[in-house]
Amino acid sequence: MNYLYDKSFEGFLTCVWHDYYSERAEGICAADGDYQLDLLRYGQTVETDAEKAARVLEAIERKISVWDAERLYRVQRTNEPEKEMKMLRYIRLGFRIGGRLRLLHGDPVVLAVQKAEQRLGAEAHRFCGILRFSSLGNNLLYASIEPDNDILEFIAPHFADRFRWDPFLIHDLRRGKALFAYNKEWKIAPLPADTKFAFSAEEDSFRTLWKRYFDAMAIKERTNPACQRRFLPARYWKHLPEMQNA
Amino acid sequence: MEEKLLEKLTVLGEGAKYDVSCSSSGAARMNIGRLGNAACAGICHTWTADGRCLSLLKVLLSNDCAYDCKYCVNRRSADGPRRTFEPRELAELTMGFYRRNYIEGLFLSSAVLRSPDNTAERMIECLWLLREAHGFAGYIHAKIIPGVSAELLTQLGLLSDRLSVNVELPSSESLGLLAPQKKPKGIFSPMRQILQAQREQQTLKAAGNRGRLRPAGSSAGVGDGCYDDLRELAGRAGTPEAIDQLMRAGFARGGTSAVQGSAHSGRGLQTAPRGRYRERFAPAGQTTQMIIGASPESDLEIVKLSEALYRRFALKRVYFSAYIPLAAAPELPPLLTPPPLKREHRLYQADFLLRFYGFTADEILTPEQPDLDVDLDPKVCWALRHLELFPIEVNRASEEELLRIPGVGTVSALRILRQRRIASVGYDDLKKMGVVLKRARFFLSCRGKYYGGKEREPVAIREKLLLDERTLRDSLGSGVPPQISLWDTLNGPAVLGTRKEPAVWSAGNELSVRQEL
Ligand code: SF4
Numbered sequence: 001m002n003y004l005y006d007k008s009f010e011g012f013l014t015c016v017w018h019d020y021y022s023e024r025a026e027g028i029c030a031a032d033g034d035y036q037l038d039l040l041r042y043g044q045t046v047e048t049d050a051e052k053a054a055r056v057l058e059a060i061e062r063k064i065s066v067w068d069a070e071r072l073y074r075v076q077r078t079n080e081p082e083k084e085m086k087m088l089r090y091i092r093l094g095f096r097i098g099g100r101l102r103l104l105h106g107d108p109v110v111l112a113v114q115k116a117e118q119r120l121g122a123e124a125h126r127f128c129g130i131l132r133f134s135s136l137g138n139n140l141l142y143a144s145i146e147p148d149n150d151i152l153e154f155i156a157p158h159f160a161d162r163f164r165w166d167p168f169l170i171h172d173l174r175r176g177k178a179l180f181a182y183n184k185e186w187k188i189a190p191l192p193a194d195t196k197f198a199f200s201a202e203e204d205s206f207r208t209l210w211k212r213y214f215d216a217m218a219i220k221e222r223t224n225p226a227c228q229r230r231f232l233p234a235r236y237w238k239h240l241p242e243m244q245n246a
Numbered sequence: 247m248e249e250k251l252l253e254k255l256t257v258l259g260e261g262a263k264y265d266v267s268c269s270s271s272g273a274a275r276m277n278i279g280r281l282g283n284a285a286c287a288g289i290c291h292t293w294t295a296d297g298r299c300l301s302l303l304k305v306l307l308s309n310d311c312a313y314d315c316k317y318c319v320n321r322r323s324a325d326g327p328r329r330t331f332e333p334r335e336l337a338e339l340t341m342g343f344y345r346r347n348y349i350e351g352l353f354l355s356s357a358v359l360r361s362p363d364n365t366a367e368r369m370i371e372c373l374w375l376l377r378e379a380h381g382f383a384g385y386i387h388a389k390i391i392p393g394v395s396a397e398l399l400t401q402l403g404l405l406s407d408r409l410s411v412n413v414e415l416p417s418s419e420s421l422g423l424l425a426p427q428k429k430p431k432g433i434f435s436p437m438r439q440i441l442q443a444q445r446e447q448q449t450l451k452a453a454g455n456r457g458r459l460r461p462a463g464s465s466a467g468v469g470d471g472c473y474d475d476l477r478e479l480a481g482r483a484g485t486p487e488a489i490d491q492l493m494r495a496g497f498a499r500g501g502t503s504a505v506q507g508s509a510h511s512g513r514g515l516q517t518a519p520r521g522r523y524r525e526r527f528a529p530a531g532q533t534t535q536m537i538i539g540a541s542p543e544s545d546l547e548i549v550k551l552s553e554a555l556y557r558r559f560a561l562k563r564v565y566f567s568a569y570i571p572l573a574a575a576p577e578l579p580p581l582l583t584p585p586p587l588k589r590e591h592r593l594y595q596a597d598f599l600l601r602f603y604g605f606t607a608d609e610i611l612t613p614e615q616p617d618l619d620v621d622l623d624p625k626v627c628w629a630l631r632h633l634e635l636f637p638i639e640v641n642r643a644s645e646e647e648l649l650r651i652p653g654v655g656t657v658s659a660l661r662i663l664r665q666r667r668i669a670s671v672g673y674d675d676l677k678k679m680g681v682v683l684k685r686a687r688f689f690l691s692c693r694g695k696y697y698g699g700k701e702r703e704p705v706a707i708r709e710k711l712l713l714d715e716r717t718l719r720d721s722l723g724s725g726v727p728p729q730i731s732l733w734d735t736l737n738g739p740a741v742l743g744t745r746k747e748p749a750v751w752s753a754g755n756e757l758s759v760r761q762e763l
Contacts, residue, residue, distance in 0.1 A: 129289040129301070133346045141345065165381065166345060205248055206342045212252055213303070216259045218295035227297030231290070242292055242348075 028084035311357035351385025393432035420541035653686030
């Protein structure tokens with residue numbers, strides 16, 4: 001059976017419930033996914049059910065571990081291809097062997113999940129550095145990002161702490177949602193990607209200053225774009241003022 | 247006005263980029279040392295066109311120097327534009343950059359503007375404005391100018407996370423010759439004072455917490471207004487129900503699915519809570535730097551000096567910087583002498599042996615062999631001089647003994663010990679544990695078997711090791727573009743090690759030593 005779900009973690013867990021109690025899953029895929037057309041055609045839509053999901057989550061925490069439940073939650077936030085089936089296989093294996101699941105680094109099932117999780121963590125860490133705020137005036141900071149994975153809530157604690165006296169907004173253009181934070185509290189809400197904001201007057205001069213400083217720090221004789229790109233892949237440049245040609 | 251600021255920033259940034267004396271070469275990347283965030287891995291904010299990580303705003307407060315150190319571009323007798331930041335100007339600039347998340351903090355250094363105390367006062371003014379008026383809680387590294395008075399040093403220490411006083415040159419004779427206005431006493435008494443301040447702090451841990459600083463009266467007003475804006479934005483973003491749905495945390499026992507939280511909820515990225523800004527004296531400790539190759543000292547003297555500095559002043563790091571001839575003077579190496587990059591690299595390796603591998607300076611070098619071998623790393627050289635201690639059996643050796651094997655690093659030594667508790671370690675396992683076998687195989691045995699070939703003479707082993715080094719360098723010549731150290735850029739061949747984890751390969755030569763020695 002192929003299951004279609006609404007991309008939420010709860011929805012995924014409901015699929016796991018069906019895999020266990022109704023019919024074994026051969027594929028799980030987002031209902032609005034534009035790939036895997038086969039799955040879409042023959043798939044059955046799963047109604048997200050909070051109660052079923054809670055029971056599955058509880059089973060994962062009890063039979064495998066709380067740590068693994070959180071890991072699965074993070075993997076659900078990645079853009080890993082066919083992540084749902086990889087997670088499902090992980091859960092199935094975990095139900096068989098229990099808490100030592102995560103120690104089996106060599107097992108392809110475990111490795112797949114672990115790799116996806118690491119990529120998410122690495123990207124979140126990277127964005128702690130390469131995210132750029134602009135000032136919207138009245139002290140409000142705004143950043144637009146287009147990360148590969150859905151990292152908003154994983155970078156939230158870092159920025160909510162660092163900018164606890166400045167309200168800020170981090171806009172994930174790719175997913176049409178945003179992180180709103182002020183005074184250490186934060187929340188994530190939908191915000192259409194085409195929402196536009198007006199920057200404050202000083203914004204341009206700070207960008208110019210930064211760009212000039214950035215260029216001055218490079219050593220001209222040893223320009224090495226390949227090396228630069230390895231650390232800072234070009235797909236991230238769009239939102240970095242220092243990478244724009246003045 | 248803006249043009250002027252742009253120009254200042256460019257000139258004083260450039261000054262900090264090349265200056266080997268008052269500014270830094272080796273500190274482009276470091277961990278955030280503030281208590282509560284000490285475990286946090288360094289955050290790189292961007293990478294310059296040559297591929298180096300940039301995370302701190304590294305500038306001189308001024309390049310208008312009253313001194314005349316022979317080796318320095320900013321010396322009084324040199325030509326070139328002179329610029330000085332207004333303290334307020336630099337504080338605002340730093341704040342503007344930090345708020346936009348361009349940088350992780352400030353690395354402030356300066357030429358001697360009239361006198362050491364006058365310079366320190368300006369630096370204090372700038373840092374004070376940052377901390378007190380702007381409430382800046384980010385990272386600050388300040389360079390101390392030799393000869394600064396004790397009071398000013400105390401103030402600087404309370405405002406900074408890390409301090410450094412440069413020893414500049416490896417001996418007092420050289421200092422007298424090349425930097426006549428700097429006196430050894432002027433360098434070592436601030437170092438001692440920093441050490442004492444930190445010792446006192448350790449005994450009086452809780453003292454001095456005055457909370458986060460914020461200009462009185464402004465926080466409530468500004469903040470609340472903004473929060474309304476935020477709410478309004480959030481309101482526009484979706485229907486009230488949608489937001490409500492987001493706020494519902496019911497399902498999320500254990501916090502696995504809440505999309506809301508507070509800074510310290512610890513979900514997602516494991517970010518340790520940052521300490522509130524406390525009045526603590528340079529919590530990230532002190533470092534120093536010396537110039538290599540401008541004066542005639544042997545490596546033995548240099549390594550001995552670093553050892554003494556680590557012991558006596560509990561320094562966090564000693565940085566070396568290869569001298570680039572920028573000025574012609576009879577006391578200095580002639581212009582166009584290539585900077586001794588390989589020597590710098592080997593010195594960093596020796597420094598690692600001192601700090602992490604339990605070596606002493608006298609073991610690394612001897613009066614008969616007072617200089618490091620440029621072709622082979624100092625650990626291999628030591629092992630070749632002491633072949634009678636080898637091979638070491640990896641399944642029986644203690645941790646100290648394991649660390650003495652060339653090619654076994656601190657990480658792989660730990661892995662060996664851990665693995666041994668479960669099962670004996672085989673030769674094939676060693677590679678997986680990160681041991682560099684092409685070096686290590688001559689010095690270890692595994693389950694009683696030696697893998698280094700028949701010839702056990704130092705000369706023969708040396709030949710084989712050299713061959714490996716050469717092929718390594720050739721293979722690096724093609725393939726991936728190597729990341730450079732600051733000084734590689736000017737002259738000479740790049741000094742490179744094997745690259746395993748790009749993550750630790752971020753800045754200067756000193757980091758390239760992170761390979762397993
Ligand atoms: S004190 Fe000496 S080393 Fe420092 S800037 Fe002045 S001339 Fe250069």
